[in-house]
Amino acid sequence: MTDVSVAVVDAKTPGNVGTIARAMKNFGLSDLLLVDPPELDPDGEAYGFAGQAREDILPNAREVTFDHLVENYHTVGCTAVTNEDEDSHVRYPFRTPAELADSLAGVQGDTVVVFGRERVGLTNDELARLDEICSIPASAAYPVLNLGQAATIVLYELRELTVAETQLPETVHERASEREIEGLYDQFDQFVAAAGHPEEKHAKAGRLFRRVMGRAHPTGRETVTLRGILRRATNKLE
CATH class of the missing domain: 3.40.1280.10 (SPOUT methyltransferase, trefoil knot domain)
Incomplete structure (x- = not known):
């Protein structure tokens, strides 16, 4: 729970x-x-x-x-x-x-x-x-x-x-730790900068990405995978 x-x-x-x-x-x-x-x-x-x-x-x-x-x-x-x-x-x-x-x-x-x-x-x-x-x-x-x-x-x-004594679902969704998710946000910020997105729009893009991930509740494995993809894309762009 x-x-x-x-x-x-x-x-x-x-x-x-x-x-x-x-x-x-x-x-x-x-x-x-x-x-x-x-x-x-x-x-x-x-x-x-x-x-x-x-x-x-x-x-x-x-x-x-x-x-x-x-x-x-x-x-x-x-x-x-x-x-x-x-x-x-x-x-x-x-x-x-x-x-x-x-x-x-x-x-x-x-x-x-x-x-x-x-x-x-x-x-x-x-x-x-x-x-x-x-x-x-x-x-x-x-x-x-x-x-x-x-x-x-x-x-x-x-x-x-x-309050209610309800049973957990058989399949429990284990969300990534906040440290892992914050790391994903940092990696996204680096990707946005490397992609040449207008600097004045960086903060807005970051907020949008945070909202999407906030609603998605990514797992630890999903977070690691997304960070890896963003890291490789950032390296290629740089």
Whole structure:
């Protein structure tokens, strides 16, 4: 079964951290990662909003860097619907929470669902470094949910991965390690440069490739094969 962690980036309000911890407790998650967190006073609103999560999830929350998330997990960034289309590769394509649950079912490996700031969410630069995007379909008239609501909806949809005692599929898909996948991204960057792709479009091509691989969940063998093909192509071009 996929191990799912939750990360909150640069939260400004301790109460929202507590609300997310409570939702984690509701839906069977326990590993909370905090990037640039506010102070979480045991007598403050974070613990007040956390319910029973004050007993284990909040005290055991770990402070990490954004780099740590990218380097050690399959990352899923949560953001509001932005009406961007296939020509924009930062926030598109995205999965809905239900689609994300289906995608991760039966995939072995560590995944972290990343939530951003209360007002502005995750920046485009941050989203560009993540493997997948998850967005909650909402009314176009007001598509933005507050942080606690968004986390509750996403974690609810993941409940069959984290709560239900379901059997794993007979054939388990073993995703490559994050180090192997990051190596594939680096090799692709070298290939793009050697192929003479316009320099100003390198970052966009890299984001597109990251999104494709993020949805594909390549295995270790697939990753090694792709890296080898890209390496040989790069050498020939050079």
